[in-house]
Amino acid sequence: MKEYLKSEETAMLELLEKLVNVDSGSYNKQGVDEIVRILQQEFDDLDFDTYVNEEKEFGNQLIVSHKEATDPTTLLVLHMDTVFGKGTAKERPFTIKEGIAYGPGVIDMKGSHVTTLFAVKALLKEHADALKSVKILFTSDEEIGAPAGRAVIEEHASGMKYALVMEPARTDGSLVSSRRGGGLYKMEVSGRAAHSGIEPEKGRSAIEELSHKVIKLHALSDHENGISVNVGLINGGSSVNTVAPKATGEIDIRTTKMEQAEPLAKKIEEICATPDVDGTSIKLEGGITRPPMEKNTQTIELLDTIKEVGEEIGLPITDISTGGGSDASFTSAMGIATIDGLGPKGGNQHNEGEYLEIETLVERAELLAAVVKRLAK
Incomplete structure (x- = not known):
């Protein structure tokens, strides 16, 4: 041959x-x-x-x-x-x-x-x-x-x-x-716009809420056991002097064993279910794409x-x-x-x-x- x-x-x-x-x-x-x-x-x-x-x-x-x-x-x-x-x-x-x-x-x-x-x-x-x-x-x-x-x-x-x-x-x-294995998620955060100089107290910052979520999501990583969570893309706001009404984050996750995937997905959903900033909300889409x-x-x-x-x-x-x-x-x-x-x-x-x-x-x-x-x- x-x-x-x-x-x-x-x-x-x-x-x-x-x-x-x-x-x-x-x-x-x-x-x-x-x-x-x-x-x-x-x-x-x-x-x-x-x-x-x-x-x-x-x-x-x-x-x-x-x-x-x-x-x-x-x-x-x-x-x-x-x-x-x-x-x-x-x-x-x-x-x-x-x-x-x-x-x-x-x-x-x-x-x-x-x-x-x-x-x-x-x-x-x-x-x-x-x-x-x-x-x-x-x-x-x-x-x-x-x-x-x-x-x-x-x-x-x-x-x-x-x-x-x-x-x-x-x-x-x-x-x-x-x-x-891996998966992809996208979280869309909604807040409330307000002028950051005139009435910032009326605003609810989607960027602030997104920041809380990034920290909590990254804390799920356990590199020793082959689990990683990375918010690799973020976007948000409308202008520098406006409390951000919208923000998005895209999440990449990796697992080494099959049994890690479902508990990790559940933790991500739990984190995104409850806002840290009153008056904001999160829409989470995505999931495990490859075992x-x-x-x-x-x-x-x-x-x-x-x-x-x-x-x-x-x-x-x-x-x-x-x-x-x-x-x-x-x-x-x-x-x-x-x-x-x-x-x-x-x-x-x-x-x-x-x-x-x-x-x-x-x-x-x-x-x-x-x-x-x-x-x-």
């Missing part, structure tokens, strides 16, 4: 360039749908079954499987959306310099689209039966919390034994064996299997925990053995320096193919 994949490196890069040069931000339905079209054609050419799940608001989703697949046990999960706006690909298109590929979404995660496709091609040449145990799901909204994708992931993950999530490997090549991906027994067993496969092909495998979220949280929460970070190596995701180490396209395609072959047994 390695020899075949090495011979296909130029084709890999050609496909990667085509994908990267399509803007596919989460809210760019046209762009995401173009990625669907490109990938669907690639798998159609391999005589695979492809199905497009139509979405009205976000990009469509693509489901791929072998024509003879009857009861797949392994789900590969990838996302097609990026964080970049329209016009980014034109401003800084796909480029290669000294063995490094650059461009919007090159590592997060269009490189993984390429390694997945070519792992499938390699298996078709040598171990086609292994592909009958696999289903591949390309989602369209991972970067914004999977508002449409979560239900699709959970639908297709149902009954699976394994989930391989194709987010990029860490910069040192590590896979991801656990992730923190944590825990390193449980079944995940450890899957990780051990992947490490064994890595040794066999000469690729040492390490793993790491991370605070960032991904669709791996959804399959893990369903009790499915889940490993993330199986894509190529790179870094600087979500900014203009995003890059991919080209030599890892072949090694990660080989790893994926070998893991799929092993799990099929």
